Amino acid sequence: MLLYRRGTEIRGYVNNCPHFGLPLNARANEFLLYGEGLIMCAHHSAVFRLVDGQCVAGLTSGERLEPVPVRLVGTEIFLADA
Ligand code: FES
Numbered sequence: 001m002l003l004y005r006r007g008t009e010i011r012g013y014v015n016n017c018p019h020f021g022l023p024l025n026a027r028a029n030e031f032l033l034y035g036e037g038l039i040m041c042a043h044h045s046a047v048f049r050l051v052d053g054q055c056v057a058g059l060t061s062g063e064r065l066e067p068v069p070v071r072l073v074g075t076e077i078f079l080a081d082a
Pocket of ligand 1 (some may be wrong): 042044
């Protein structure tokens, strides 16, 4: 799973690229942030928006990261009901 936090907004996603089902990172705990709010898959360079998980480059349209509902309470992060 990966988390993206911007101020009080937080998003969670399964760390699984929809292209080949590989983790987005190639090295433990190292992710390729690409521009503002974008993450690039380390394997074949697909790019996803972190605000909604939508793929914006590198794969066919409609591909997206699988969301994991999370919520921020103070400084703690919890799994939320879907
Ligand atoms: S596995 Fe992520 S772009 Fe291919």
